[in-house]
């Protein structure tokens with residue numbers, strides 16, 4: 001077969017098929033391959049029917065030989081060992097300088113490992129986050145590539161042409177950084193997505209179960225919110241979801257079991273945050289909230305033992321709805337501040353030079369967390385590329401300062417009514433901790449020194465000088481090593 005395809009895409013499930021059609025719409029000839037040939041046949045005679053420049057291959061060697069050099073092979077398969085298996089089958093078929101791209105949700109350490117292993121073999125590897133689900137893949141996803149930068153010039157035009165565009169027309173795709181940096185940023189994107197979804201769910205629960213606002217009314221509330229500073233894909237779809245009726249005419253959401261699933265990227269974000277020692281409380285609360293929701297039968301049993309406080313909501317519902325909107329906005333700022341703290345800590349640890357404003361721009365359209373608000377984040381990092389924390393950017397500092405009184409009232413009211421708002425309240429606790437010059441960690445240090453001779457630093461001595469006290473008069477002079485695990 002004469003090599004004529006610009007790129008090959010391996011893995012024809014929902015993401016792969018839609019990316020192929022997107023690439024083909026942008027003028028690229030695409031070869032396709034899938035483990036199960038019947039799916040390739042169904043794609044070629046179905047969604048890709050009539051597209052002569054989508055070339056179906058039923059043998060891996062034939063697929064590879066159909067590609068122009070340097071060959072670009074993009075994997076859109078299940079993350080994990082499936083990616084390693086395909087890489088090991090592709091390696092003998094490829095030539096030095098050829099490129100393998102993994103567009104699935106791979107865990108970033110795997111991408112780092114694969115980038116280095118393939119570089120040893122003269123092959124260039126890219127691990128890229130692709131966000132936006134089916135619709136994004138078809139009409140413009142957010143694409144976050146990282147890995148071997150030598151491969152970037154060869155895929156740049158394809159990726160940037162198929163990517164979503166910001167309202168200013170900029171592609172939501174740029175080079176992120178080396179190793180697993182692209183998949184790392186996608187992982188944080190997914191973590192933030194967990195946080196955004198949880199925050200929205202909490203505002204729904206508080207207003208519906210706590211204040212008696214009907215699902216239909218809430219549909220209109222979310223629609224209104226979507227025309228202001230909260231404008232985002234997730235608010236928009238929530239407004240729509242709340243208006244959908246079941247066959248009996250009642251809101252469909254009221255029939256959906258309250259047990260949330262997860263595929264692991266939020267968990268990875270949380271585990272990595274713990275490893276890095278970054279207080280990403282809100283994303284972790286969102287992951288744990290899904291976990292708690294899955295204890296459905298145990299919660300049903302517990303609900304028979306513990307009733308909610310029998311205190312009805314009093315006050316103006318309309319005024320409270322506005323306070324909840326304000327609280328949601330403030331908590332969302334904290335969530336993104338935490339996400340960027342984590343990216344910055346990972347960049348520091350791995351020696352990645354990342355452009356935070358550009359990362360926010362890549363999320364501005366095409367992906368699940370797309371929102372107006374991300375434009376402000378890009379501006380904050382462009383105004384001050386050395387910005388320590390989003391909360392310290394003048395725009396966000398001002399927004400949180402103004403929102404704080406309503407945010408506190410909302411959390412207090414939720415606690416009074418017995419409606420759990422773990423993300424809204426942990427975001428507030430984080431904010432209060434972050435803005436506090438003094439925290440009770442002196443007590444923790446004293447306790448650690450008391451029981452384990454772990455030592456402490458003093459306020460009246462330079463940092464790095466460690467002291468130990470014989471608190472009971474019966475301990476010795478020997479202290480434990482002063483290091484942080």
Ligand code: NBP
Nearest residue numbers: 011012013014015016035036076077078079104105130133
């Ligand atoms: P899936 O994640 O369902 O993967 C389907 C593909 O993996 C098919 O080509 C399938 O081949 C192949 N595959 C599987 Br499953 N097990 C295999 C095995 N043991 N050996 C060889 N091939 C195997 O598809 P997707 O939802 O399109 O997602 C593709 C990637 O993109 C994943 O990493 C996913 O996490 C990521 N992603 C998904 C979304 C989304 O919204 N779905 C969004 C963003 C990223 P077969 O047809 O022969 O079974």
